[in-house]
Amino acid sequence: MKIPFLGLPDHPQAKVALIPVPLELSTTWLKGTKEAPLEILKVSSNLEFFDEETSLSPHETFGFFTFPVEELPLDLNSALIRIEELVEEALKAKFFPILLGGEHTLTLPSVRAFKKFYPNLRVLHLDAHLDFREEYLGTKINHATVIRRIYELGIPILSLGIRALSEEEFSEIHQKKLSVLLAKDIWRSFEEALEKVSAFLKEGPVYLSLDMDALDPSLAPGVxxxxxxGLFWQELLLILRKFVEYHPVGMDIVETRPIPGNPFTEFLVGKIILKVSAYLAERKLEF
Amino acid sequence: MKIPFLGLPDHPQAKVALIPVPLELSTTWLKGTKEAPLEILKVSSNLEFFDEETSLSPHETFGFFTFPVEELPLDLNSALIRIEELVEEALKAKFFPILLGGEHTLTLPSVRAFKKFYPNLRVLHLDAHLDFREEYLGTKINHATVIRRIYELGIPILSLGIRALSEEEFSEIHQKKLSVLLAKDIWRSFEEALEKVSAFLKEGPVYLSLDMDALDPSLAPGVxxxxxxGLFWQELLLILRKFVEYHPVGMDIVETRPIPGNPFTEFLVGKIILKVSAYLAERKLEF
Amino acid sequence: MKIPFLGLPDHPQAKVALIPVPLELSTTWLKGTKEAPLEILKVSSNLEFFDEETSLSPHETFGFFTFPVEELPLDLNSALIRIEELVEEALKAKFFPILLGGEHTLTLPSVRAFKKFYPNLRVLHLDAHLDFREEYLGTKINHATVIRRIYELGIPILSLGIRALSEEEFSEIHQKKLSVLLAKDIWRSFEEALEKVSAFLKEGPVYLSLDMDALDPSLAPGVxxxxxxGLFWQELLLILRKFVEYHPVGMDIVETRPIPGNPFTEFLVGKIILKVSAYLAERKLEF
Amino acid sequence: MKIPFLGLPDHPQAKVALIPVPLELSTTWLKGTKEAPLEILKVSSNLEFFDEETSLSPHETFGFFTFPVEELPLDLNSALIRIEELVEEALKAKFFPILLGGEHTLTLPSVRAFKKFYPNLRVLHLDAHLDFREEYLGTKINHATVIRRIYELGIPILSLGIRALSEEEFSEIHQKKLSVLLAKDIWRSFEEALEKVSAFLKEGPVYLSLDMDALDPSLAPGVxxxxxxGLFWQELLLILRKFVEYHPVGMDIVETRPIPGNPFTEFLVGKIILKVSAYLAERKLEF
Amino acid sequence: MKIPFLGLPDHPQAKVALIPVPLELSTTWLKGTKEAPLEILKVSSNLEFFDEETSLSPHETFGFFTFPVEELPLDLNSALIRIEELVEEALKAKFFPILLGGEHTLTLPSVRAFKKFYPNLRVLHLDAHLDFREEYLGTKINHATVIRRIYELGIPILSLGIRALSEEEFSEIHQKKLSVLLAKDIWRSFEEALEKVSAFLKEGPVYLSLDMDALDPSLAPGVxxxxxxGLFWQELLLILRKFVEYHPVGMDIVETRPIPGNPFTEFLVGKIILKVSAYLAERKLEF
Amino acid sequence: MKIPFLGLPDHPQAKVALIPVPLELSTTWLKGTKEAPLEILKVSSNLEFFDEETSLSPHETFGFFTFPVEELPLDLNSALIRIEELVEEALKAKFFPILLGGEHTLTLPSVRAFKKFYPNLRVLHLDAHLDFREEYLGTKINHATVIRRIYELGIPILSLGIRALSEEEFSEIHQKKLSVLLAKDIWRSFEEALEKVSAFLKEGPVYLSLDMDALDPSLAPGVxxxxxxGLFWQELLLILRKFVEYHPVGMDIVETRPIPGNPFTEFLVGKIILKVSAYLAERKLEF
Ligand SMILES: [Mn+2]
Ligand SMILES: [Mn+2]
Ligand SMILES: [Mn+2]
Ligand SMILES: [Mn+2]
Ligand SMILES: [Mn+2]
Ligand SMILES: [Mn+2]
Ligand SMILES: [Mn+2]
Ligand SMILES: [Mn+2]
Ligand SMILES: [Mn+2]
Ligand SMILES: [Mn+2]
Ligand SMILES: [Mn+2]
Ligand SMILES: [Mn+2]
Structure with a gap:
């Protein structure tokens, strides 16, 4: 089923591709992230399409192409393969892909596809959680282990906003010398944190993985x-701007969980897509 | 985490064992059945423990033992193995097990365990759906195929209340000569349907699998x-009475989906447990 | 705060008085009945005021007077005294009082006031529960004991629709020879049950206490x-008609619990008020 | 924005056209019917596509074409004109149109379009309300007056299921000799009511206007x-079958109001569409 | 239907008049603002009446008069005329009127009435949106065009908090030299923004139009x-204080949308009314 | 019914005791705090048990013991006596007790028990309200008077975060020279406020009473x-750290009100318990 972003027909020279990924096989507490891609696209037509910060209308100058919302296989491996295919398809078509989750696990196949096109890819990871467990409830690939699986691919990662993690994950930070900016580091000095982000972004093409729970729950209750x-709106905008300033190649927005009767978080995801696209359009980036 | 049924301590000579099974790996639309076992047990202390139909208090004369609510493995096969172990444990301890789902898939490992104790086991299946697909979204074992997997074990099945099925499932009814009472058959004559149920129950030890969507949504909205x-309360009671009259050995109650702020369906499941237990107690059954 | 029934000004010759009683001091599970009187009155302006069964518009031919919604004392005894005062005031003014609860406990002071005006008062009690405990959680006067307290005043009671009670309450039915029509009696023969109601109503002036959980939850989910x-709409109408046919003197409608976003039960209470009033108007009753 | 019914591509020889009409300009109490067309289509992919009553899969043998969900003008007259255009378009293309509301007002422009193609059109009107006011809150065309406006076009109407109306509307029934089957008439004898429906249907081409509040709220809470x-499921099916038996030309399903977190009513509308289509397919009707 | 603010009887020398305006004819996404006036008044009795910032109890020293909640005509023009009448009535009675919306469109007739009493009226407009479209969905007067219609009356306007607008509205800011403080301007320096507000307020009598979506959604989710x-609580209080410091003549609070089960936003509106009234009382203003 | 904190078995050398107190007898507006203790414990197993701020896992190094959730008597005095008993029991067993409310009234019996063990006890009171009324709705002991009743025991109190109080309460602050830090004082200078807290804490053993409405509603909507x-997360953490730095002896967390479908506030309470326990563990406190 195809529900185009902003309710508009696909732009003929679209630069941004939206890839809905209704994956939900490993959530263990509050369920519902599977519905998020559909709901994000559904409410997006109520957004104001113009961005007053850049004075740009990215839907016109830049253009969006929306992939259909497709039912994924129930088997995890088959689902991951399908996601990897979709991302490769988007990258071959020279899009800047934005995946709409769905659970965080989808970042693994997405990053695998990106790495084929950008061998020295790095990942900027915004999250309340480190997602760096060795395994979780008996399986190796799920939302609580996904960043470790990406780390094992030899991809440099900077994790930002972390404020809930296990003792084992915490000790790995020191043993493996992971780059992590805890929430409390950001509280102490957001400016310093932003500088560390810049230093990381400078080193090569970057994929941004935005777990919506990185944001403060007052801003994004639907997780x-x-x-x-967590992060507030203006802090997020500054990080997104930084991300676009260097070498952005794609991103995902995951773990949105629609709350019946309160579509604010889905609406916010649409707004984030518009913001990133406006920043990209301002820099006239090509992919 | 242990939350005892009715909020009471386990009865020392308990005859009924409640086994919470928070399995949810294959739901594709409205999610949340994973929370059902916990919520059913939580609200059960608000039930009136006495049954005025039989003039019995099954919690005293019969007794309940509640298994802890345990987090199942995320890997389907490991989860099924664990469920089978739990049911075997309950059967070895001479309980009448009542599994509280969770998705319908749990009936497969449950029935596997029962078949070891009752080689000529039969299954009475109450559901709005036939759950007889050959496969669903690329996998063989899930809530939409579970009855077919049980059929393949050579277990006789009577399906009752069916009013939503695929063309393929419908043609299997004729090809495989399945015993099916469609909802429309029940509407035509509930008495006739009940006689067919009796005929089926007579033939040997019976396991009842109650998908809560067999009931009318006005009675059980939380699915x-x-x-x-679907079935109404008095029809359900007549079927449960029939089930107990012959050779009942255990049952499951599955696919409950808690609706925030409206715990009526979870409360109803507790009431169904009390009703079946009162009927069992009335017949002074031993297991 | 005054919110007039149907949103209309009080009728100068009003015959029916609506007395909001936002009492909630003893609910133990799902709370919220305190808000019911306010919400019932608030939604009532959306009712169609005409009754097509009697071809009457009771708001014109009969008239309503609405008491203000007043905050009751937190001390139970003071609250009961205040309720008794309000009912006496209404009876002195020759109204047919309809109390809008609030928890069932309010029936005790209401009946006390009525008994002063009708010494041979009897009570028709519609409920899922017998409310006949000797005590509950350490107190003597609450929603679970209220009918016993009324019984102790020597008032004849017929309880109807009962389908949840304790073993102790059940044994009292036989010991005290209570008049009780269990739900299962009604299922067997509604006609027979209605005859027993008639026989009871014939004997003197009757107060009707309608606990909304007497109704089927599919009709009245907000309890x-x-x-x-429980009872269905057409069964309730037949009982209400019977009630009006003999010697009705007043009534209460209790235990409504507003569900946010689903005001159907409050709307239904308004409809019940209109129905009773139309039946009363049809018989041109004076009080 | 196009969201195809059942999530399937339009059938190349589709016989049924679904026309979403998100009209909501005159609701005065519980709002939200504007979202209904979108939500009905969104949840429809979760329906079982096969109909076990007729043994048919109408999406294959008959086919569906879904119009886009388009934002209507805020000006009522412009909106009505646009709806009339859409229906004419569907009729010219030889579809059996099913309009998905949206408020009941849309029946007026729909019937206007139909009357151009079927000059002796008649309307079967299922509703809890007569919708026959002369005016409502100062305007002539709205959900409370729509049937009167259609009556004034000289179109024969049979209204069925009515149980809430104003005194003025009630007196019009006698003055204007309207054909009305009140809910209480149906309670007395559904069979007799169905015969009167047959007698009405026999006389010419019929448009069915189904206000979802005709159904019992336990079946369709989202209104x-x-x-x-109101009507129950099996009664509705019998009426729909009758409707199809004679000369059906199109229909609307209106006044659905999505309840956040409880999409049962939207799902039910999808099921009604499938049922009608299966009945049409069974009779191999052409338009 | 009259529901007095704070649940108190009207003050005999009331200085502030609350005018409920349940107008909702043009909302296009999340509906429900029509219920807001009723709900705001309903929850207001739960407010603490005393203001600790000014050490004043405005309900005593200043006094409130509440207009009834009246059903407006469905025809937009008739509704606007009625609103204008109500505001004129309040102004003639020397009240400081506070209109409780309802959709933002009501500001047009309100300002029209004020302009008759204050020919050099100016409008301070707090909103997330500029509401300055030339037309919207085919009509000229609605919530998305209301500020432009007021601008066309020659009334000076300062818009504050804007963070969502169309490209056309954005270009009008420069062409028409509108006074606009975008949200991003406020983020850069709230102090500077407040100075610009002061400069604007100095020039003459001011009407404040507060669209609740000007506030941050974490503070006011019900829009x-x-x-x-958006604006936070302390920022809003500083702006309200400034507004009262110069020449305040009246205000509206619009676009509140009650969320079932979460009345925080309605409660907040009540608190804003108390705050403004306390500030007015502190300055002993006469009107 | 016992639901252990974090879903873990009680620690054999537990230092922190969690005492659920489902007291709700005097709430007058939004009800539901009675369910909070159960819901807080239920969701706590979804917390990350490790605290990254102190690098400690308090469930291992410090240990938790959870009292059962027991139904309290309906009679207020009996309920208060029972709460006092429970707290004494915990203090005798050398626990650091954390009471989980339930309404604020429970602080009175809790403090009475503590005073027996710590005669020079002082109370740090975080709240939006002063809770210092002489009486409320005719009773002396309830959530609106509880702090005054504690004051009358001669216990020094510092109230912090107050932003809603009655005129009478406000005048008592001056007459009785109460120690109160209004919210507006905290806004002016959080650092200064924190110094006053330190000065208060220095003087003796301190009991912390945390009314969840002290927090900003964007952080804790469920009240x-x-x-x-109100207070934000980082401010709360600084106050909790201060509290632990001096002589903490126990605390309560009250007035949580579960919102169906949004368990964030209950989850937050669990997080607060972990934070306080980690701070206590860091200082290796004994009780
Ligand atoms: Mn996360
Ligand atoms: Mn994550
Ligand atoms: Mn099923
Ligand atoms: Mn099933
Ligand atoms: Mn009851
Ligand atoms: Mn009762
Ligand atoms: Mn209707
Ligand atoms: Mn209608
Ligand atoms: Mn706005
Ligand atoms: Mn606006
Ligand atoms: Mn408080
Ligand atoms: Mn408090």
Whole structure:
């Protein structure tokens, strides 16, 4: 089923591709992220399409192409393969892909596809959680282990906003010398944190993985595990701007969980897509 | 985490064992059945423990033992193995097991365990759906195929209340000569349907699998796929009475989906447990 | 705060008085009945004021007077005294009082006031529960004991629709020879049940206490303890008609619990008020 | 924005056209019917496409074409003109149109379009309300007056299921000799009512206008004004079968109001579309 | 239907008049603002009446008069005329009127009435949106065009908090030299923004139009289009204080949309009324 | 019914005791705090058990013991006596007790028990309200008077975060020279406020009473009376750290009100418990 972003027909020279990924096989507490891609696209037609910060209308100058919302296989491996195919398809077509989750696990196949096109890919990871467990409830690939699986591909990662993690994950930070900016580091000095982000972004093509629970729950209540102390809107905008300033190649927005009767978080995801696209359009980036 | 049924301590000579099975790996539309076992047990202390139909208090004369609510493995096969172990454990301890789902898939490992104790086991299947697909979204074992997998074990099945099925499932009814009482058959004559149930029950030890969507949505709104035209309370009671009259050995109650702020369906499941237990107690059954 | 029934000004010759009683001091599970009187009055302006069964518009031919919604004392005894005062005031003014609860406990002071005006008062009690405990959670006067307290005043009671009660309450039915029509009696023969109601109503002036959980939860979901197997709309109408046919003197409608976003039960209470008033108007009753 | 019914591509020889009409300009109490067409189409992919009553899969043998969900003008007259255009377009293309509301007002422009193709058109009107006011809140065309406006076009109407109306509307029934089957008439004898429906249907081409509040609220809770005492599922099916038996030319399904978190009513509308289509397919009707 | 603010009887020398305006004819996404006036008044009795910032109890020293909640005509023009009449009535009675919306469109007739009493009226407009479209969905007067219609009356306007607007509206800011403080301007320096507000307020009598979506959605979730990056509580209080400091003549609070089960936004509106009234009382203003 | 914190078995050398207190007898507006203790414990197993701020896992190094959730008597005095007993029991067993409310009234019996063990006890009171009324709705002991009743025991109190109080309460602050930090004082300078807290804490053993409405509603929406302008997460953490730095002896967390479908506030309470426990563990406190 195809529900185009903003309710508009696909732009003939679209530069941004939206890839709905209704994956939900490993959530263990509050369920519902599977519905998020559909709901994000559904409410997006209520957005104001113009961005007053850049004075741009990215739907005109830049253009969007929306992939259909397709039912994924129930078997995890088959689902991951299908996601990897979709991302490769988008990259071959020279799009800047934005995946709409769905659970965080989808970042693994997405990053695998990107790495074929950008061998020295790096990942900027915004999240309340480190997602760096060795395994979780008996399986190796799920939303709680996904960043570790990406780390094992030899991809440099900077994790930002972390404020809930296990003792094992915490000790890995020191053992493996992971690049992590805890929420409390950001509280101490957002400017310093932003500088570390810049230093990381400078080194090569970057994929942004945005777990919506990185944001403060007052801004994004519709997530599976709302942790207090997250990023606020203006902080997010500054990070997104930084991301676009260097070498952005694609991103995902994951773990949105629609709350019946309160579509604010889905609406916000649409707004984030427009913001990133406006920043990209401003820099007249090609992919 | 242990939440005892009715909020009471386990009875020392308990005859009924409640086994929470928070399995949810294959739901594709409205999610949340994973929370059902916990919520059913949580609200059960608000039930009136006495049954005025039989003039019995099954929690005293018969007794309940509640298994803990345990987090199942995320890997389907490991989860099924664990469920089979739990049911075997309950059967070895001479309980009448009642599994609380969770998705319908759990009936497969449950029936596997029962068949070891009752080689000529038969299954009475109450559902709005036939759950007899050959495969669903690329996998063989899930809530839409579970009855077919049980059929393939050579277990006789009577399916009752069916009012939503695929063309393929419908043609299998004739090809495989399945015993099916469609909802429309029940509407025509509930008495005739009940006689067919009796005929089926007579033939040997019976396991009852109650998908809550067999009931009319006005009675049980908290399910994943509410289909109009289901069983009403008094019809259900007559079927449960019949089930107990012959050779009942255990049952499951599956596909409950808690609706925030409306715990009526979970409360109803507790009431069904009490009703079946009162009927069992009345007949002074031993297992 | 005054919110007039149907949103209309009080009728100068009003015959029916609506007395909001936002009492909630003893609910133990799903709370919220305190808000019911306000919400019932608030939604009532959306009712169609004409009754097509009697071809009457009771708001014109009969008239309504609405008491203000007043905050009751937190101390139970003071609250009961205040309720008794309000009912006496209404009876002195020759109204047919309809109390809008609030928890069932309010029936005790209401009946006390009525008994002063009708010494041979009898009570027709529609409920899923017998409310006949000797005590509940350490107190003597609450929603679970209220009918016993009324019984102790020597008032004849017929309880109807009962389908959830304790073992102790059940044994009292036989010991005290209570008049009780269990739900299962009504299922067997509604006609027979209605005859027993008539026989009871014939004997003197009757006060009707309608606990909304007497109704089937599919009809009245907004209650604190929804029990399957209750009365349906047409059965309720027949009972209300019977009630009006003999010697009705007043009534209460209790235990409504507003569900946010689903005001159907409050709307239904308004409809019940209109129905009773139309039946009263048809018989041109004076009080 | 196009969301195809059942999530399937339009059938090349589709016989049924689904026309979403998100009209909501005159609702006065519970709002939200504007979202209904979108939500009905969104959840429809979760329906079982096969109909076990007729053993047909109407999406294959008959075929569906879905019009896009388009934003209507805010000016009522412009909106009505646009709806009339859409229906004419569908009729010219030889479709059996099913309009998905949206408020009941849309029946006026729809019937206007139909009357051009079927000069002796008649309307079977299922509703809890007569919708026959002369005016409502100062305007002539709205959900409370729509049937009167159609009556004034000289179109014969049979209204069925009525259980809430104003005194003025009630007196019009006698003055204008309207054909009305009140809910209480149906309660007395559904068979007799069905015969009167047959007699009406025999006389010419019929358009069915189904206000979802005609159904019992236990079956269809998602409406703006839920009135107890409505039609049940099996009664509705019998009426739909009758409708198809004679000379059906099109229909609308209106006044659905999505309840956040409880999509049962939208799902039911999808099921009604499938049922009618299966009945049409069975009779191999051409338009 | 009259529901007095704070649940108190009207003050005999009331200085503030609350005018409920349940207008909702042009909302296109999340509906429900029509219910807001009723709900705001309903929950207001739960407010603490005393203001600790000014050490004043405005309900005593200043006094409130509440207009009834009246059903408006469905025809937009008639509704606007009625609103204008109500405001004129309040102004003639020397009240400081506070209109409670309802959709933003009501500001047009309100300002028209004020202009008759204050020919050099100016409007301070707090909103996430500019509401300055030339037309919207085919009509000239609605919530998306209302500020432009007021601009065309020659009334000076300062718009504050804007963070969602169309390209056309954005270009009008420059062409028409509109006074606009975008949200991003406020983020850069709230102090500077407040100075510009002061400069604007100095020039003459001011009407404040407060669209609740001007506030941050974390503070006021109950609106139709929640945009991140809005005003916080302390910022709003500073603006309200400034407004009262110069020449305040009246205000409206619009676009509140009640969320079932979460009345925080309606409660907040009540608190805003108390705050403004306390500030007015502190300055002992006469009107 | 026992639901252990974090879903873990009680620690054999537990230092922190969690005491669920489902007291709700005097709430007058939004009800539901009675369910909070159960829901807080239920969701706590979804917390990350490790605290990254202190690098400690308090469930291992410190240990939790959870009291069962027991139904309290309906009679207020009996309920208060039972709560006092429970707290004494915990203090005798050398626990650091954390009571989980339930309405604020429970602080009175809790403090009475503590005073027996710590005669020079002082109370740090975080709240939006002063709770210092002489009486409320005719009773002396309830959530609106509880702090005054504690004051009358001669216990020094510092109230912090107050932003809603009655005129009478406000005048008592001056007459009785109460120690109160209004929300507006905190806004002016959080650092200064924190110094006053330190000065208070230095003087002796301190009991912390945390009314969840002290927090900003954007952080803790699930309360009975959400007042804008409250404490944010990092401010709360600084206050909790201060509390632990001096002489902490126990605490309560009250007035949580579960919102169906949005368990964020209950989850937050669990997080607060972990934070306080980690701070206590870090200082290796004994009790
Ligand atoms: Mn996360
Ligand atoms: Mn994550
Ligand atoms: Mn099923
Ligand atoms: Mn099933
Ligand atoms: Mn009851
Ligand atoms: Mn009762
Ligand atoms: Mn209708
Ligand atoms: Mn209608
Ligand atoms: Mn706005
Ligand atoms: Mn606006
Ligand atoms: Mn408080
Ligand atoms: Mn408090």
């Amino acid at each position: 599976g595990t709302p942790e207090p102390g | 994943g796929t509410p289909e109009p035209g | 604190g303890t929804p029990e399957p197997g | 703006g004004t839920p009135e107890p005492g | 139709g289009t929640p945009e991140p990056g | 009975g009376t959400p007042e804008p302008g």
